[in-house]
Amino acid sequence: MRLSDEFVRSGSWLFRWRSYLPFLFLPLILIAAIRCPVIDSHPILHFVWSLLSLSVSLLGLAIRCHCIGHAAEATSGRNTKSQVAESLNITGFYSVVRHPLYLGNFLIAFGIVMHASALWLVVIYIMAFALYYERIMFAEEAFLQNKFGCEFMAWSTQTPAFLPRLRQWKKAEFPMDFPKVIRAETAAVAVIAFAFPALEFVMHHATEGSVAVENSWYALLASGVVLYAVARVMKRRLRRWLKYERILYAAAK
Template sequence: MPLIEDFERTGSWLFRWRSYLPFVFLPLIVIAVLRYPAIESNPNLHFAWSIFSLSVSLVGLFVRCHTVGHAAEGTSGRNTHTQLAESLNTSGFYSVVRHPLYLGNFLIALGIVLLSASPWLIVFYAMAFTLYYERIMFVEEIFLRRKFGRKFMEWANRTPAFVPKLRQWRSAEQPIDFPKVIRAESVAVAVIALTFPTLEFAMHYAQEGNVEIETSWYVLLASGILTYIVARVMKRQLRRWLKYERILYEAAK
């Protein structure tokens, strides 16, 4: 099979499972965390590194939220079986990088990996991410090129695939849709809010024999859980509203 067809076939398969790569790293992260340098000998350095790691993940979350919130309808979704794009996004984060959602994913997971302070795990994660997402981005761009033709080529020629060119920033054309952001990114918020405090618990227990952590981690955990609950309620209400609208539409025929 020619490489282009092989890349497209494997990329389509990986596209369906693209949300699950970070979970493969959880056992490795736990192992690395349990080998973390003694907390009691460098408590201030440990806390500063933890905040830095969390900040990296929050930057990734911001990239995702901004991208999703300003994306046109019918684009930048969580579809898994087929490629979908009703229009071509070229403003906002799409003006500086062609795959901002994957950049956001990379940063979110990188922050979690950084918390382990394990050089081998950080390098391994970067390599695995590159191999995994390269073909996914490849197959997405084939789809966009076939659908949008010259418009896609003009955008792709001036916009890097993964490393942002910030000087090209152009404000988003669509106004931000906050309810859409909350519904779409509640899982990402929950992952960050659950993972960081849990790993902190594990670190303290392994190093000190207790699970006492800074108050800020409890605040993060509570905020993430609350956001996730709000998003679930919003999704349920939206489904009910759409169902009610369908009933009214059928009755009006």
């Protein structure tokens, strides 16, 4: 098998399981958090670092929300079994980077890894992400090139793969679809809202013998729970509406 074919094959397999990579880091994140001495020795530094790491994750979430909210239908989805793209997104964040959703994933998880305050964990995460997602991006681009040909080649030639080139920003072609964003990003919101307070609980318990943390982390957790509940209700109503539409369509036939 040619090396390029092997990259596509392995990348397609990894594509199916791409959402589970962060979970492999949970034991390492917990180990780093337990051994974190910053809370006792430098509480102000810990607070500033916490805000910075949370901001990184929220930036990743914002990138994902913008991409999904402005994307054309049948693109930028959470499909896992195979690649799906009815058209080529080339505006919005797709005008400055070819894989903005994976950039968003990287930043969300990177912020959580940063919060654990361990340089060795940051290095391991960056290396693992590069090895894991390189194959996925290779397989995805092979699919897009095969489907869109010259259009993909023209776009990919001037658009970097992962590090954005902001000076060539083009306004998104489609208006923001907020309900779509809320339905699609339920999991990402839940991960951020749970991970940061949970790490704070672990850190405080390890260094102070207590799980008492700043009220801001409780507020983040509560906000995440509310947004998650709203998104779940919206998804349920959407499924009911689609089912009702199918019944009406079948009756009309």
